[in-house]
Amino acid sequence: MSFRISLSGMNAASADLNVTSNNIANANTTGFKQSRAEFGDVFPVSAFGLSKNAIGAGVRLNQVAQQFDQGNVEFSGKALDLAISGQGFFTLSNQGASVYSRAGNFGADRDGYVVNPSGHRLQVYLPSATGTGFDMGRMSDLQLANGDSPPRATGEIEVGSNLPADAAAPTVAPFDPTDPSSYNHTTSLTVYDSLGASHTQSLYFVKTANPNEWEVHTQIDGNAVGAPATLQYSDIGELQAPVPGEIALPDYDPGNGAAPMAITVDVSESTQYGESFSVSALVQDGYATGRLTGIEVSSTGVVNARYTNGVSTPLGQVAMTNFSNPQGLQPQGDNGWSETFESGQPRRGGAGSSEFGLIQGGALETSNVDLTEQLVNMITAQRNFQANAQMISTQDQITQTVINIR
CATH class of the missing domain: 2.60.98.20 (Flagellar hook protein FlgE)
Incomplete structure (x- = not known):
């Protein structure tokens, strides 16, 4: 029994090291959220229940909990780089499947769609038919205007x-x-x-x-x-x-x-x-034909196309999503998550409203990994592993002593 207890301790320390190693490896990953290994003790339960004098049976890994603390916002100067300051996730479409991310390193593909490095398209709320505000019930891929702005006759x-x-x-x-x-x-x-x-x-x-x-x-x-x-x-x-x-x-x-x-x-x-x-x-109030000169994103996520004729045309408002339990999201890799039963249903809205943070254009949210903290965790997990290994060695010596009794 004691061998198995120490073995569970070694497995736990190894899992802790793996989590710490992954955090350190992603210290420079845009929008990365560090994880924390959480453990629980194990007690054997007999047919008569758990005795108050029961000796523990070791430890097990309960969960690897993601920590959605705010990362630092660093300015990049690139118009399509977006950073969320506060709660919420960018809403992306992976060929129709919803993906959520905090990484805002976006660019445009050959068709003008705004995508992340994995090719997932950024979702926005389209301008309403009345020309005022945005249709919060209708999301679509954000596509940059690639033509000229039409002229307007002076009235x-x-x-x-x-x-x-x-x-x-x-x-x-x-x-x-x-x-x-x-x-x-x-x-x-x-x-x-x-x-x-x-x-x-x-x-x-x-x-x-x-x-x-x-x-x-x-x-x-x-x-x-x-x-x-x-x-x-x-x-x-x-x-x-x-x-x-x-x-x-x-x-x-x-x-x-x-x-x-x-x-x-x-x-x-x-x-x-x-x-x-x-x-x-x-x-x-008139203007000539205009050529696209740039894209700017407001703090509320409104994406505007600016033209040489002074016209600024709204292309959409970035669709934000939040969850009752973000730790219940399923990591998909490439800085993306998907919803699960544990995360709860997605709640959508615009930046700067209700439970959603603001958006900073031309900036990126860095990883929230604290390298100093992770190095201390690494040393602690290493000591735990060594201590459990030493416990197995001690138990082996005791076993050998019992075997050698004549």
Whole structure:
């Protein structure tokens, strides 16, 4: 019996060494979670139950428990590297089977899908059909956009200007855009048609003979667009007309096959103060075709594609998963786990909500292995093994003594 007790102790120490060895081997593995060997004592039970004077029958390995403590977050500078700070796992798809991981060293395959080194595809919640938020009930593979961002025709221009209150009507009439004496002030900006081609839109401000009244002439690429619009200000310099401060221009055909341009000029922020002309805002909502320049991921896991035209398009929100008992997950290798009965059902959500941590883009979570601690564990397990081996040697000597009795 005593031989078997010591043998169980040697087996336990060997298992402890194996766990420690695996932890040390993965000290530099991204997203690795160290394990701990947990043991239980063994007592023989007879038909009459367990006696209070029973001597133990050794030790056995109860479980190898994974420790899901937070690893350090180190910045890598690579856009598709992701680190979780807090609870939760990345949700991956291995040809339809769900895999969960803390390792965020992702890249793009030849089809543009975001995958880990094992080829498992990162899952995201797709943008909702309404264009606001994400559909949390529908997951899909994250695929990077590989085409250009389509253009958007200018539909509205916001003009924040101040016209001088002491201005006089021009000495030259009628208005002629080529003659600066026929207008008081001008400003211009770039607008876009439905094909993404740029055009220059100019606004000419002409003081009329009536008090606090101005005319605005609009031209696109040197062509007049509609009749001049009248701006009327109050005696304290605030805009009174048009109401509500918008000038709807007639459709303008750019002549290049694009759809007619229908532009509204918003002058609700314009004023008539002082002695000088100024433009504080000149904004339009159109843009040209854009090329992909990069990917950025927010702390809530929203993946945005950035383009040269200034547009940022959301591609999805990283799908996070958590479990009631993460230690019950089944290791799959390659930094992945799968759910089991012991882990409980997966609970899904987005980063930064409820029980899920935040996501850091351009960073990786390192292994949570403490090498100093593991080296101490190694020495302790080695001593345990040697002590149990010495116990077997001692028991062998006792046995030999009994055999040699005459």
